[in-house]
Amino acid sequence: MIDPVIIANDIRKKYEDIDAVNGISFQVRRGEIFGMLGPNGAGKTTTVEILEGMRNADSGEAVIDGINVKKDPTAVKSIIGVQLQQNAFFDNLKLSEIVGMYAQLYETKVDPIEVLSRVGLEGRKNSKYAQLSGGQKQRLSIAVALVNDPVILFLDEPTTGLDPQARRQVWALVKKIRDDGATIVLTTHYMEEAEELCDRIAVIESGKIIAIDTPNALIDQLLATGFKPEKRLREATLDDVFLNLTGRDLRD
Amino acid sequence: MKIYLALTVVSLKMYFRNRQALFWALFFPLLVMLIFGMMNFDGYNAPSVAIHDESESEASRNLIKALQGDEEEVLKVSTGTPEEILHDLEFGESRAAIIIPKNYGVPGELAVLQVTYDERYAQERAVISTVLKQVTDGLFKEYAAVPDEYLVENSINVNESLIQGQGQGFKGWLIPGIAAMAIMQTGLFTVVFSLVRFKSQGVLRRLKATPIGAAHFLAGQLTTKAIVVVLQTYVLIIVGALALGVSVNTGRLGAWFDLTVLALLGGALFIAMGLAISGWAKSEETAAPMANVISMPMMFLSGVFFPLSVMPEWLTRWSQYLPLTYLADGMRAITVEGATVTTLGDELIGLTLWILVVFTIATKTFRWE
Known part of the structure; x- marks a missing residue:
């Protein structure tokens, strides 16, 4: 691969007797949206956290933008943006204060209003975290992940629990961040999300990658085996019905 | 009837699983009853x-x-x-x-x-x-x-x-004790509540994903608590002295320095204790009762509300070594007995030893997530 921004090479991690990550290798191209799919407990989050320098792998090697994660996790952390599955921020700080505080942790200065406006939250700069809706909380955590202008943005299940409108807004945001030049790694269990956003996906099961390719190539491979869906898909989905009935506008 | 019984059983189960409710409903009143029952309030009080x-x-x-x-x-x-x-x-x-x-x-x-x-x-x-x-x-x-x-x-x-004695009577005796107790409460509870919340909400985990890391954040938190402890000690002693009409040894400017030293030592001790508890406890539900179980007996056994001398000797033999006893005694020595930090002996040694012990425990139990 030309210019891979992430190289994972045979990463392994054991928790007690369970192989959470059992020899995962892949590369991510600069500027792509790379999806990691898999059921709960498959090892997606552990893999991502090893890449982020938050967990140590038992063995294997991870290189982020030329930096070995194990050797210099701090340098890696300073060039990546991270959105965790469970994102909590301080209840009693204003959004602008939260963004400002995180900017300081990266030793950079940002205009909090400008950062909030990238995710459409500039109007809520004086609100507290607890007052936000689910979609707004997700957008705030993406805003916080952007304060250091990251080379790679890691998003762990960014749309879990969101309504279809909020989900679409997060998708648009993710595409915009990619278009602005960042590489994005995201985990999800929503297949339509992976299909909509990802340039390539890796399917993870029991700590191993069992398939890795573009969404279209994976579908083609399946069809080539003679696979027929049980129910023929119609031209529209229930998702389209819902959005057509309730509109595409955000409710928060 | 059957449904009613079943529902009652479920509700009883829920209640008895709520340890905090149990603490306030049973343990705390029992504790107060036992402790006050041991005091010799009625009858002849030997001078x-x-x-x-x-x-x-x-x-x-x-x-x-x-x-x-x-x-x-x-x-x-x-x-x-x-x-x-x-x-x-x-x-x-x-x-x-x-x-x-x-x-x-x-x-x-x-x-x-x-x-x-x-x-x-x-x-x-x-x-x-x-x-x-x-x-x-x-x-x-x-x-x-x-x-x-x-x-x-x-x-x-x-x-x-x-x-002509110089003591300030019970009021002068009470003020430094209460100030010492407040240091304990701030150290234990603000640390336990905020840290356990940050932990269970994942705030600390998110901070770990930054290059600075959560340790810096924690240091900032602890510094804030130390400042609060010192300010609160000043306020309690000044307001207490004014409201109760006693003169504490605050005419001497150095007394404020001495008080600050003691407040910081006490603050360090109880903040570390809060860290140890919040490392141990997995949720707010278990952390709060643990902090109470530790602080409540000390509140009564360390000579905060009444002198140790009204308690039976078998009890004071132990309670004189409690961390809050050292802190209350030290604060009292400085505010009403004219001592300075340099003349305090046992209190400083006691506090320092406790700080060492509790910090060791805290470094062992504390977890980021």
Whole structure:
């Protein structure tokens, strides 16, 4: 691969007797949206956290933008943006204060209003975290992940629990961040999300990658085996019905 | 009926699984009942006297024993050097300082007991004076084998003098104790509640994903708590002194420095204790009762609300080593007894040892997530 921004090479991690990550290798191209799919407990989050320098792998090697994660996790952390599955921020700080505080942790200065406006939250700069809706909380955590202008943005299940409108807004945001030049790694269990956003996906099961390719190539491979869906898909989905009935506008 | 019973059982289960509710419903009232039940509030409260025994003879030991009384306590007796017993008297720890002379009990010699009272406590002075007279009379008659019906000139003389004590009474005694208790509460509870919340909400995990890391954040949190502890001590002592109308030893500018040192030591100790608890506890539901189980007994056993001297001796033998006892004693010594940080001995050693112990535990139990 030309210019891979992430190289994972045979990463392994054991928790007690369970192989959470059992020899995962892949590369991510600069500027792509790379999806990691898999059921709960498959090892997606552990893999991502090893890449982020938050967990140590038992063995294997991870290189982020030329930096070995194990050797210099701090340098890696300073060039990546991270959105965790469970994102909590301080209840009693204003959004602008939260963004400002995180900017300081990266030793950079940002205009909090400008950062909030990238995710459409500039109007809520004086609100507290607890007052936000689910979609707004997700957008705030993406805003916080952007304060250091990251080379790679890691998003762990960014749309879990969101309504279809909020989900679409997060998708648009993710595409915009990619278009602005960042590489994005995201985990999800929503297949339509992976299909909509990802340039390539890796399917993870029991700590191993069992398939890795573009969404279209994976579908083609399946069809080539003679696979027929049980129910023929119609031209529209229930998702389209819902959005057509309730509109595409955000409710928060 | 069946449904009702089933629902009651479920509701009872829920209740008894809520440890915090149980704590306030049962453990706390029981604790208060037991502790106050052990105090000797009613009945005769023996005045306390501090004795320096120069003679150290069998006769002087008999005298001390007789002053203490046989079955019922007549006087509460403590012993010490001449400086110690005068200091106790001056700062209200005792109501009389007695020096038993070297020649006490030596046949043919006239022994003179030197007794000093605090002139502010006339009633107790009268009690102690009467007890002394009766006890010395009785002992002399016993030694000289004088029949009871004869009145003899006492050959044990009592020389009485008065001083003006400096203690501030109960109010002056209470203020530094409460300030010490407040340091404990701030250290324990603000740390336990905020850290356990940050932990369970994943705030600390998110911070770990930044290059600076959560340790810096934690350091900032702890610094904030230390500042709060010092400011709160100033406020409580100033407001307490003004509201209760007592003068604490704050005319001396250095006293504020001394208080700051003690408040920081106490703050460090109880913040570390909060860290240890929040490392141990997995959720807010378990952390709060744990903090209560630790702080509540200390609140009552460390001489915050009432002196240790009203508690049974088997209890004070242990409670004098509690961390809050050292802190309360130290703060009291500085605010009402005219001590400085450099003259505090046991209190500083006790606090330092506790800090070492608790920090070691905290570094072992503390977890980021």
